[in-house]
Amino acid sequence: MKWDPEKYVQFGDYRDRPYFDLTGRIHAEAPRHVVDLGCGPGNLTATLADRWPGAQVVGLDSSPEMLAKSRDHAAAAPNLSYELADIGHWLPSGETDVVVTNAALQWVPGHRELLPAWLDALKPGAWFALQVPGNFNAPSHTLMRELAESPAWAGRLAGVLRHDDVVGxxxxxxxxxxxxxxxxxxxETTYLQLLPGAHPVLEWVRGTGLRPVLAALPADEARDFEAEYSARLDEAYPAGRHGTVFPFRRTFAVAQKRG
Incomplete structure (x- = not known):
């Protein structure tokens, strides 16, 4: 499944805010090795290099398209680098001081089984901070699943959308x-995101949750699916005087390994 970095950062302010709410709870003073799991286009990872200039900060992501956007950030900071890697096969080293993973673990099946091994591998005093979306029961997702499971689409989209085991x-x-x-x-935090423009919730999910559907369908069928899905979204999220309010619940957890 290919990612579109430009689409992903379309609502940058709203996608970025949870990252800073998460990393604000990390109280590491002078880490030497910092890892960002699922770093995407790398712009937020770069803020960690600014925050901890004495650390070597590494962003890991499985998408070559996303990492292509990270090159300018790496060129601007001598303590920042990015690597192509599968989170599911990663383990922290004995030198890792901080691990951040923001809006990435929902794409890693079984991550709740991996988390104890990651924490066990950390040295005393190290930090692990995660954020995952907690909105899989919101209309944006339930409507997508209902349409994908309907008679018109079930044959082509069976098993494409995960739900029950996605996040904890x-x-x-x-x-x-x-x-x-x-x-x-x-x-947990529920952000009341005020989105501008026509069909803004569809534009939002095009950058994330709708990607598996778009990847599974040929272009003409993807357009047909989007048209029907968009009509349902517009009914569930009507535009108001100031824009369209899109509530988005997110789940956070931060740990420090005891010595």
Missing amino acids: EAAEYLDIMLDAGCAADAW
């Missing part, structure tokens, strides 16, 4: 972190 609740991540011997904090 905040309490589940908290338990995993505490069981791994960490001091931990977990919370």
Whole structure:
């Protein structure tokens, strides 16, 4: 499944805010090795290099399209680099001080089983911070699944959209972190995102959640699916006087390994 970096950053302010709400809870003073798992186009990873100029900051992502956008950031910061990597086969090294993963683990099947191994591999005092979307029961996703499971589309889209096992609740991540011997904090935030323009929720999901559907269908059928899905979205998220309000719930958890 290919990613479109330009589409992904279309709503940059809203996509970026959870990253800073997450990393603001990391209280590492002078880390030497920082890893950003699922770094996307790398613009947010670059803020970690600015925050910790004494650290070697590495962004990892499995999308060559996304990483192509990271080159300018790497060229501007001597302590910043990016690598093509599969999160599912990654482990922190004994030198890793901070791990950040923002809006990426929902794409990694079984990540809740991987998390204890990641935490176990961290040295005492190291930090692990994660954020995942918690909106899989919102109309933006339920309408997509209902349409994909309808008689007109089920034959071509069966099994394309994951749901029940995609992410955990905040309490589940908290338990995993505490069981791994960490001091931990977990919370949820629902952002009331005010989106401009026509069909803005469709434009939003084109950059993320709709990608598996678009990848599974030929172009003409993808347009037909989008047209029907868009009509349902417009009804679920009507435009108001100031734009379209798109509530977006996100789940956060931050751990520090006890010494």
